[in-house]
Amino acid sequence: MKKRAAVLALILCTAAVLAAGNLLPFSGGDPKNSGQKTEVESLPESFSQEESGNKEDTVSTEKTEEEKKEDTDKAENTEETEDSEEAKASEEAENSEETKDSEKTENSEETENPEEKKDSEKAEDTEKTENAEDAENADKKEVSVLEQAQTMYAQYNYDEAILLLKGQEDFESNQDYMDLAAKCQVARESLVEYPLEKITHVFFHTLIYDTSKAFDGDSDEGGYNQMMTTVDEFNKIIQSMYEKGYVLVSPHDMATVNEDGTVSRGKIMVPEGKIPFVLSQDDVSYYHYMDGDGFASRLVLDENGQVKAEYIEDDGSVSVGNYDLVPILDEFIREHPDFSYHGRKGILAMTGYNGVLGYRTDIAYKTGENLQDDQRAFLDNNPDFDYEKEVEEATKVADAMKASGWEFASHTWGHMNATDRSAQDLKTDNEKWEAYVAPILGKTDMIIFAFGADIGGWEGYSMDNEKFAYYKSRGYDYYCNVDSSQYFVQITDQYFRQGRRNLDGYRMYYNPDMLSDLFDVSQVWDTSRPTPVPEM
Numbered sequence: 001m002k003k004r005a006a007v008l009a010l011i012l013c014t015a016a017v018l019a020a021g022n023l024l025p026f027s028g029g030d031p032k033n034s035g036q037k038t039e040v041e042s043l044p045e046s047f048s049q050e051e052s053g054n055k056e057d058t059v060s061t062e063k064t065e066e067e068k069k070e071d072t073d074k075a076e077n078t079e080e081t082e083d084s085e086e087a088k089a090s091e092e093a094e095n096s097e098e099t100k101d102s103e104k105t106e107n108s109e110e111t112e113n114p115e116e117k118k119d120s121e122k123a124e125d126t127e128k129t130e131n132a133e134d135a136e137n138a139d140k141k142e143v144s145v146l147e148q149a150q151t152m153y154a155q156y157n158y159d160e161a162i163l164l165l166k167g168q169e170d171f172e173s174n175q176d177y178m179d180l181a182a183k184c185q186v187a188r189e190s191l192v193e194y195p196l197e198k199i200t201h202v203f204f205h206t207l208i209y210d211t212s213k214a215f216d217g218d219s220d221e222g223g224y225n226q227m228m229t230t231v232d233e234f235n236k237i238i239q240s241m242y243e244k245g246y247v248l249v250s251p252h253d254m255a256t257v258n259e260d261g262t263v264s265r266g267k268i269m270v271p272e273g274k275i276p277f278v279l280s281q282d283d284v285s286y287y288h289y290m291d292g293d294g295f296a297s298r299l300v301l302d303e304n305g306q307v308k309a310e311y312i313e314d315d316g317s318v319s320v321g322n323y324d325l326v327p328i329l330d331e332f333i334r335e336h337p338d339f340s341y342h343g344r345k346g347i348l349a350m351t352g353y354n355g356v357l358g359y360r361t362d363i364a365y366k367t368g369e370n371l372q373d374d375q376r377a378f379l380d381n382n383p384d385f386d387y388e389k390e391v392e393e394a395t396k397v398a399d400a401m402k403a404s405g406w407e408f409a410s411h412t413w414g415h416m417n418a419t420d421r422s423a424q425d426l427k428t429d430n431e432k433w434e435a436y437v438a439p440i441l442g443k444t445d446m447i448i449f450a451f452g453a454d455i456g457g458w459e460g461y462s463m464d465n466e467k468f469a470y471y472k473s474r475g476y477d478y479y480c481n482v483d484s485s486q487y488f489v490q491i492t493d494q495y496f497r498q499g500r501r502n503l504d505g506y507r508m509y510y511n512p513d514m515l516s517d518l519f520d521v522s523q524v525w526d527t528s529r530p531t532p533v534p535e536m
């Protein structure tokens, strides 16, 4: 019964979006609050079947000549990552006037490079020293500053690296510092400004870890197949995007907010050939209805302070690992720091009604009032539940994420359809986000609309838009909807707005060509998905 309601909600969610307006032809839809009856009731009787005629295109293995060529090129370059890096390095060297510096630059990450060897040896030494009780702080400091600066260098943040290095007392006597600062100076010269209107934004939901559980034939299967992406697919997607030169940026790089509340265009400076993009993940709450369906259960910190996901095995034991997007992307960026611009990662669009990040932090779990059935069942099954501890642990995870480059946005507290709901409803909802979510995740200036359901048409917002006026008054300056086109960026002196593309089963199955700038669906598609993916 409960399952049935959930899948119905999933499907209906997306249906609501299809009808939500010209700007929003399709949303990945969202796992939805079963309590939001009005959302379901407000559905239109019919909605246009957007992009419905493309079934023949489905996951076509046929490729255009261009794609084939691209694949061959790729195959040549990427059999091994090292080869690909080398290929890139030599390519870049050719294009660069400063051949020597550029080579040095690209090679500095490889262990074969003598310079790097020196550093890694030093690092080992430091570890030893640290372990010893008489650790010398001077040594430790030196390595950590150099490492920090090296990461900044890899992430195109040359100014900061130079500032950090030159800020060291012993700069003039430290050859490593001076060499790296010089490399930064050179690299800085070759940066180009990237056009903000050509920055795409992709989004995911929580990733499916165990496909046999998500696609087990129960009533949730269809919704997961449409709206979710598997761990395997995500790994291939980011690898492909990395190889194409994509680099993670934030909307906060694309626009900045001035003291008087007005908004200014940002400036993104990247090496020629790099392609900035924004990534977000919606509904990272591990909603109750997803229990047992092959998803992670919550995010935690491991003994090194890194964010990992927990997964509950069949026998009830708990595994800790890379079972969802956040730890996977963290690890990918540790291995490929140049996938991130100035340390940026992704944005998590968060509701509050089931808590956040897998922690049951909503006030209902404390008061016991207005509980949904699955919430009540959770409390019944967890008699030792400690609300304060839950909030405390969620806050620790959120703090660690923010410190490592992640950002949080409001997805509304109750997964509201902001197009259909009244300004008063949105106000009541936002007050809950501010009261029960913001204390954990921090205050945010960004809204990522649930269902992609925006508060205005493509022409833009104005202050006579009551919903915009309210959100703006509460400190929201960044707004994201869902839009299937490659780019939708709107920057005015009042707000930043961007469309997001769903990289899910539905889009991959029905419109693979719409994703060819990012990856080749035939290479990414998880064959454990049942086909056809249900139509919306």
Ligand SMILES: [Zn+2]
Residues within 6 Å of the ligand: 029, 030, 031, 282, 283, 411, 415, 450, 451
């Ligand atoms: Zn959502």
